[in-house]
Amino acid sequence: MTSASASPTPPTDAQKLLILRHAEVLVTMDEQRREIPDGAVVVQGPAVAWAGATADLPVTYLDALKAGRAEVIDLHGHVLMPGLVNTHHHMYQSLTRVVPEAQDAELFGWLTNLYLLWARLTPEMIRVSTQTAMAELMLSGCTTTSDHLYLFPNGSRLDDSIEAASAMGMRFHAARGSMSVGRSSGGLPPDEVVESEADILADSERLIARWHNPGRFAMQRVVLAPCSPFSVSRDLMRESAVLARDKGVSLHTHLAENDNDIAYSREKFAMTPAEYAQDLGWVGHDVWHAHCVKLDDAGIALFGRTGTGVAHCPCSNMRLASGIAPIGAMRRAGVPVGLGVDGSASNDGAHMLGEARQAMLLARVGHGPAAMTAREALEIATIGGAKVLGRDDIGALAPGMAADMAAFDLRGVSHAGAWHDPVAALVFCQPGQAALSVINGQVRVRGGELVDVALPPLLQRHRDLARTLYDAVRHPHTAG
Numbered sequence: 001m002t003s004a005s006a007s008p009t010p011p012t013d014a015q016k017l018l019i020l021r022h023a024e025v026l027v028t029m030d031e032q033r034r035e036i037p038d039g040a041v042v043v044q045g046p047a048v049a050w051a052g053a054t055a056d057l058p059v060t061y062l063d064a065l066k067a068g069r070a071e072v073i074d075l076h077g078h079v080l081m082p083g084l085v086n087t088h089h090h091m092y093q094s095l096t097r098v099v100p101e102a103q104d105a106e107l108f109g110w111l112t113n114l115y116l117l118w119a120r121l122t123p124e125m126i127r128v129s130t131q132t133a134m135a136e137l138m139l140s141g142c143t144t145t146s147d148h149l150y151l152f153p154n155g156s157r158l159d160d161s162i163e164a165a166s167a168m169g170m171r172f173h174a175a176r177g178s179m180s181v182g183r184s185s186g187g188l189p190p191d192e193v194v195e196s197e198a199d200i201l202a203d204s205e206r207l208i209a210r211w212h213n214p215g216r217f218a219m220q221r222v223v224l225a226p227c228s229p230f231s232v233s234r235d236l237m238r239e240s241a242v243l244a245r246d247k248g249v250s251l252h253t254h255l256a257e258n259d260n261d262i263a264y265s266r267e268k269f270a271m272t273p274a275e276y277a278q279d280l281g282w283v284g285h286d287v288w289h290a291h292c293v294k295l296d297d298a299g300i301a302l303f304g305r306t307g308t309g310v311a312h313c314p315c316s317n318m319r320l321a322s323g324i325a326p327i328g329a330m331r332r333a334g335v336p337v338g339l340g341v342d343g344s345a346s347n348d349g350a351h352m353l354g355e356a357r358q359a360m361l362l363a364r365v366g367h368g369p370a371a372m373t374a375r376e377a378l379e380i381a382t383i384g385g386a387k388v389l390g391r392d393d394i395g396a397l398a399p400g401m402a403a404d405m406a407a408f409d410l411r412g413v414s415h416a417g418a419w420h421d422p423v424a425a426l427v428f429c430q431p432g433q434a435a436l437s438v439i440n441g442q443v444r445v446r447g448g449e450l451v452d453v454a455l456p457p458l459l460q461r462h463r464d465l466a467r468t469l470y471d472a473v474r475h476p477h478t479a480g
């Protein structure tokens with residue numbers, strides 16, 4: 001990251017500038033964690049060209065504005081911040097929210113109920129559910145997301161979700177999930193949703209060659225992500241790690257989610273989840289694990305030492321009564337921690353700023369009022385997530401960083417009286433939708449609405465597909 005006072009490159013006619021100015025506060029998340037009153041950001045192409053106080057805007061940008069070579073957006077009453085980074089999701093689950101049979105179960109019972117529906121997913125369902133989930137995230141200030149897709153029934157492919165992300169204009173880390181140990185082999189999922197390990201590895205290689213972009217400001221990266229210890233073999237975990245390192249892509253899975261998960265690990269592998277991860281080569285800066293609610297002290301120390309990341313999913317952990325992840329201890333040990341909304345069937349809302357709020361509140365339930373500040377929650381949700389995904393080009397607003405940002409209007413009723421600290425108000429008060437979102441230099445949300453996507457027809461199709469999916473399993477006699 002370079003300093004905000006670096007002299008700006010004069011804009012060319014070909015690159016129209018975007019100037020955001022008069023933000024109530026600009027939250028930079030830069031190395032000094034500066035918060036700038038009456039802040040401004042200049043966007044040139046996909047990157048931030050300048051960030052600072054509106055009064056200090058360099059004259060070259062003001063000249064560009066006068067000459068009609070810049071668009072300006074006024075952000076009085078708004079907090080402008082780096083776009084939020086979602087490190088764990090299962091977007092297809094937006095079709096199976098609030099399924100009555102899975103409302104009140106813990107993880108294993110919840111999964112067993114839902115596998116039956118998920119086995120009937122189609123490629124169109126993957127596309128429409130991914131776009132819907134991304135619309136929800138974008139409207140909550142999220143600009144980069146990962147999605148962990150681990151079943152591919154009826155001809156579905158990871159390409160379906162990557163193409164959906166591309167249509168939405170969202171920065172995307174597509175995690176190629178997999179399940180290979182079905183019920184007949186002692187795993188949890190039914191046999192019809194598991195794949196052969198040879199097919200999984202071959203498809204992983206194909207996807208990396210087709211879609212993975214290792215470059216700066218990449219909009220698409222591929223991640224290898226066998227689903228969980230109870231649905232894939234040790235061999236697949238090891239071979240995925242070997243392939244990922246050969247190709248330079250990241251690794252992601254679920255780990256240490258609840259007490260049953262720990263018991264499974266002890267019984268099947270005679271190891272804690274952290275020992276299992278280490279044994280398989282699943283630690284390092286290129287690995288992040290979802291949940292880690294039950295990561296023990298030795299596991300926390302191991303993850304801190306090796307730079308192994310964690311996707312914290314507070315709403316899901318509460319929804320499934322999994323427990324309170326030891327986030328404070330992890331951060332003190334140097335573990336990179338990001339935030340994840342988790343799948344839409346275990347967190348039936350996917351509001352990234354709302355998730356940051358729940359992270360702060362849940363930490364306090366477990367460890368007292370000083371356990372997490374509002375600013376720490378915002379840090380985890382932005383630069384923390386960037387680090388977990390292995391990126392140094394997102395998560396902060398400074399020259400040379402990707403132009404990914406969101407603005408929230410604090411002039412509504414839910415923030416009334418909170419002007420003493422607008423930044424903390426983002427987390428303490430009930431969050432609304434993002435008023436503005438910019439991704440890779442493009443305005444994607446304006447006036448609280450998606451710019452490029454007609455939401456009503458998307459939601460209508462999503463509603464129809466969700467009903468089809470549910471009725472096929474739960475009311476087969478009435479399904480068409």
Ligand SMILES: [Zn+2]
Nearest residue numbers: 254290342343
């Ligand atoms: Zn998950």
